[in-house]
Amino acid sequence: MTRPSRLEAWPRAFDPRIELDWGDPVVSRRLLREHLDQDHDGASRRVSVIDGHVRRLLRLLPRPPADLLDAACGPGLYSVRLANAGFRVTALDIGPAVVAHARRLARNADVSDRVHTRVADLRTFDDRDAFDGAVLIYHVLEAFPRRTQRSVLRRLARSLRASAPLLVEMRLRPDQPEGRISSWDVAPRSLLSDRRHLLLVETVHDRARNTYVLRETAVFDDGTAAVQQTSSALTRFDDIRPLFARAGMRVDAIHDGWTRSRGSSLSESVLVVARRAEKGLP
Ligand SMILES: C[S@@+](CC[C@H](N)C(=O)[O-])C[C@H]1O[C@@H](n2cnc3c(N)ncnc32)[C@H](O)[C@@H]1O
Incomplete structure (x- = not known):
């Protein structure tokens, strides 16, 4: 200590x-408590907010059925809703307690056959051409040092099939x-x-x-x-496209938070829609 x-x-x-240390079992158990607390949006958002987010994701992702990666899925609140919408979801997180919760949630929602849970580290996972889309939600990317952000994005890009979208929620300030x-x-x-x-x-x-x-x-x-x-x-608005380009991705759109409006340097957070570039994937 x-x-x-x-x-x-x-x-x-x-x-x-x-x-x-998000992967520490005791930390993950305590975090799960915060994720599920409906009095605040500290670790995950409240479920009423998540329902709205999922409706937005369904407009941005390919049509189900398709293989999705919920990267840093936490307790699986998005994963299970996406599976309910017909996707085959890989729910991946470094925290053992939150992943166990995602598995329970999938079982209770009767979508276990469409939710594959996995304890893994985004800094080292090495899936190739496996997904038709991926999401990284709630300011997870910024929790890595800058150099690690680039390599995490590169790994996410490699895990996608050609031209599949990656949706990343980033806080700008x-x-x-x-x-x-x-x-x-x-x-x-x-x-x-x-x-x-x-x-x-x-x-x-x-x-x-x-x-x-x-x-x-x-x-x-x-x-x-x-x-x-x-x-x-944090990433400045003008640095978003270069960050994704260095990871072999092309940014299609940057939305102002979860709205349909375009993001700008005045946005507090943005939802980036990127695709694996066909050439030059590092
Ligand atoms: C703010 S929570 C967001 C969870 C989920 N995306 C949501 O919005 O409900 C951040 C999550 O990132 C996970 N995480 C942190 N570092 C990670 C890593 N290196 N690999 C995989 N997951 C990680 C944490 O365990 C935690 O569940």
Whole structure:
């Protein structure tokens, strides 16, 4: 456990000592709780929002039946709805507890035959020409350092069949101004612990580096503490097309969030529709 006093006062993006390990079974179990909580949109959106997103996805994806990859599927809330619409879905995530939940959800919805769940890492998976479409939803790409973002996109591109679409939801800016905001609360539980603790929260938006860090420190009654963070390497609107081009993809459209309007540098988040370029796939 890293001691908070050893850390820099100003959170550093992608600090390996404290960056959240999404694949850790305990983290994944605690995350599942957050994913399913219908009081906030922290890890996954509320199901009423997801229903609307799926209606939008059905307009952007090829017609079912087709093979889809739900990359970083979390608890499978999108995967199972897409399977219900007739797709054969591979629901892939690094977190064992969220993948187990996706499997249960598919079973309960009676679509187990169309949902293939898989614990795998987007940084290392190596599927080739396997899917007619893929989705990467809820600001997952930005959670990788920039160089890793390129290689994850390259792997996603390789997993697609020729001219199949990849839909990536990307956040362009955090909802806070430049600088640090700190707050504290008494939490009955959090991602850091299942017991009651004092939770200190800092968020830092570094505009020059275009990064955003959420650092949380839990202080327990016995005086011990635990700390972790999640970092985001954001992409500027004008850098989206070059990012996908370097991964062997051509961007067809950039939508303003989940709307049909065109995205712009004023968008807070965008839905990128890209396709594997026929030539030059790295
Ligand atoms: C914000 S959640 C989004 C989940 C889902 N797409 C949704 O919107 O409901 C991010 C997900 O990315 C997964 N994830 C993070 N790093 C990953 C990696 N290297 N490979 C696969 N999944 C990863 C996490 O386990 C988590 O389920």
